[in-house]
Amino acid sequence: MEHEVFVPFPVGAVRRVLSDPARVARCVPGLQQDASSGAALAGRLRLRIGGSTITYRGALRLTEGDGSYELSGEGTEVRGSGTVTLALSALPEEMPGGTRLSCLGTVSGAGRLAEFDAKTAESAARRLLDRFGAALAEELREDEAAVPVAEPAGPGEAAVADANDADEDADDSSAFAGNALDDEPPAEAAHARRTMIGRSAEEVDHAPPRGRYAPVPAPEATSGTAVLRWAAPAAAIALAGAVVVTRALRRKR
Template sequence: MEHEVFVPVDVETLRAVLADPARVAPCVPGLQQDADASAGPLSGRLKVRAGGHSITYRGALHIVAQEDGAYAVEGEGAEVRGTGSAKLALTVRLSPVDGGTTLRFTGTTSAEGRLAELSDDAAVSAAHRLLDRFAESLAATTATSAAPTASATAEAPDDVTDDQDVDDDGVDQGAESAGSVFDAPVPPPSLDPLAEAEFEVPDMPDGTLPDPGVEAAHARRTMIGRSAEEVDHAPPRGRYAPTPGPETASTTATLRWLAPAAALALASAVVVGRALRRRK
C-alpha cells in the first residue's frame, strides 16, 4: 500500500510531533486511550470504519525514528467483539515542499476475521481515509500549539514607546500614575435635600431682593406644584369625604303604620258594642 498526503506544516515541526507519542495519540482518529498510564499513550481501543461496518480493535501502536529520517510505525490489535485480529507495518517519510510537507506512507497490512471478509478495494479505501484524517489532525495540532506562542509575542509590549518622554533616570515624567485619579479629594455629600435645588428668583423693578416669604412660597409652588390655597379649598375626597347624616322618615311611611292600627281599634269597638247589646 502506498499513499501521499500534503500537510501545510514545516518538516521540523512535524518531526517534533512524531517524536512525542503523547502528541501523536490525539491525532489518531478513533483512538480511545487506556486509563492505565503504564500501558503507553498509543495503547487502547481503535475504531475502524470499512465497507459500511465499524470494527473495534484493542491493541497498541509504536513509532520509531529511523537513521535515514523516516519513521517506522508498527501496530497490532484484536477485535473486541470477535476472534479476528489485524497487524500494521508502515514507513512514513517526510519531504519538504513549498508551503508545507508531503507525507509518504508505504507498508503492508494483514487481517483475520471481519476485516479479512471485506474486498481489497474497501480495505484500501478505509486505510487511505484513516491516513488522511491522521494528517489533518497533525496539521490542526501544530496550528493550535503555535497559536498561543504567536499571540504572546504579539501582545508583548515594547520597553519604551516612541511617544513617551523618558528622562535619563528611565522614568516617564509625562505619564500619569494609575492611582492619581483616586488620590483626588472628594467633598462629602450635603445633608440638606434642597442644597442643590435650583429656584427661579423673579426680578424686582427697583433692583431689590424679593421678600424671603415670597421666595419661599415660590419655591413651594415649584416643588409641590399646587399652592396651599388650592389645597385648602379643594373638596375632600375618598376616605376624608364628610359622612352624610341619616335620612328622616317620610310621611308616607308614617301613614303606612297608622292605617292598620286605626282599623284594628275600630273593629275592636264594634265587637265590644255588639257584646254589650247581647247582654241587655
C-alpha cells in the same frame, strides 16, 4: 499500499510531532488511549470500513530511523475473535508550502476485516491516513496559537505611560527651577523659596517682584517739606537784616 499526505507546516515542525508518541496518538482518528509506556501506545482503535465499524484493542509502537518513522501494531476485535496487524512507514519531505508525508504500509487481518475486498480495505486505509494528516496539521496550529504575541498597549497602559512621562517632565521642571534658584544670591534665593512654598500660585503671580528685579522706589514727597523747613528761617533773617539797613540809611540823611 502507498499514499501521500500534505501537511502545510515546515518539515522540522512535523518531525517534532512525529517524534512524540503521545502527540502521534492524539492524531490517530478513532484511537482512545488507555495508557502508554515508552513508545508503546495501548488502547482501542475504531476503524470505519465499508459502512461498518470495527473496534480493536491492542497496542501501537512508534520508532524512528534513517529520517523516517515506523508505526507498527496489532489488535484483537473487542466483539469477536478477529485480529489485525499493521505496519506503516512515513517519510517527511520538504516541499513548497509545507511537508509531504510519503507513506508505505501493509494491513492484514482475520475475522471481520477479512470479509471486505482489497479495494474497500485500501480505501479505508487511505481515508485514515488523510484524517491523520489533517489532525497533525491541527496539532501544529494549536502550537502556533500557544505562542504569545505582543499586543499594542491598551488605553489603560497608554494612560500609565502618559502619567510616567508627566512625572518625568515634572521632575525636569523641578530640577530647572532648582538650578534657577541656585543662581540667585543666598538671601534672595531663600526668600523666593519661601514665597513659592507659603503662597498660592495666584498670589505669587500677582505679587510685586522682589530682589534684584524689584522696582526702584520713587522719591518721597516729604523731601520738599524738609527744604522749606530750613529755607523759611533763612528768608526771615535776610528780611530783618534789610529793614535794619534801610532805617540806618534814613537816619544818616
